[in-house]
Amino acid sequence: MSAGRITLIDYEAGNLASLEGALDRLGLAYVRAASPDQATASGPIVLPGVGHFEAARKSLRERGWWQLLPELVAEGRPLLGICLGLQLLAEGSEEAPRASGLGLIPGLVRRLGPGVKVPNMGWCQVRQGSAHPALPDPDGAWLYFVHSYALEPSAETIYLADHGRPFAAVEARGKVLGFQPHPEKSGPAGLGLLQSALAWMGALPVSSEAPCN
Numbered sequence: 001m002s003a004g005r006i007t008l009i010d011y012e013a014g015n016l017a018s019l020e021g022a023l024d025r026l027g028l029a030y031v032r033a034a035s036p037d038q039a040t041a042s043g044p045i046v047l048p049g050v051g052h053f054e055a056a057r058k059s060l061r062e063r064g065w066w067q068l069l070p071e072l073v074a075e076g077r078p079l080l081g082i083c084l085g086l087q088l089l090a091e092g093s094e095e096a097p098r099a100s101g102l103g104l105i106p107g108l109v110r111r112l113g114p115g116v117k118v119p120n121m122g123w124c125q126v127r128q129g130s131a132h133p134a135l136p137d138p139d140g141a142w143l144y145f146v147h148s149y150a151l152e153p154s155a156e157t158i159y160l161a162d163h164g165r166p167f168a169a170v171e172a173r174g175k176v177l178g179f180q181p182h183p184e185k186s187g188p189a190g191l192g193l194l195q196s197a198l199a200w201m202g203a204l205p206v207s208s209e210a211p212c213n
Ligand SMILES: NC(=O)CC[C@H](N)C(=O)O
Pocket: 049, 050, 051, 052, 053, 083, 084, 095, 119, 146, 147, 148, 149, 150
C-alpha cells in the first residue's frame, strides 16, 4: 500500500470544507489539489462531489483529473469517492445518459424510486453486504445521505441501504472505494468509517510528519 498524505481533489464540486473538517478531526495529513501537479506522490486520493454528474465530469476533464485518475489507480494509488464522487467512478449514470463514468467500479448509477421521496435526504441505516478489510460490520449504523441516484448493488457491495429498493451504500473494487453517504456528515459513526477506509488506504497521520516546517 502506498502510504502517504491524502490528495483531496478540489474541482469546485462542493463538500470540501466539511471533508477537510473531518480529516482535521481525524488528524490525517492531506493536501487540497486543484490540479494534478499538486497531487502527492503517494497516499490515497479522495474524490468528493456534490451536484450534477455531467457538470462534475466536465470540471474534472477541464482540470486534467478525468484522464489521470485511471492511470493513478493502475499504478496502485488508492481512490476514495464520496457521494457524487462514488457515482463518477461507476460506468455511467442515468443522471447523464450521454456521459460515461470512469468505469473504475462496475455497474450503473440509477435513479431512486419509484414510489419513494426523491431526493433521499436524511439518515438511513446501512447493513453488511460483502465483508471487506477496509470496513467493519456497520452494525446497523445510521449514515447521512443526500442523493437522487445510487449505484446498483452487486455481489461485492460492502454496505447496502434501502430506499424503495436496495442500493450500494459502499462499494469497492481493488483499492477503489466509494461511499454514497457522506461519512463526514454522519457523526461519530461516519467519522469512524472514514478513518477505517483511509487507514486501509495508507493515509498518514499529521503526527508522522516533521513537527515543524
Ligand atoms: N448530493 C449530490 O450531489 C447528489 C449527487 C447526484 N446528483 C444525485 O442526485 O444522486
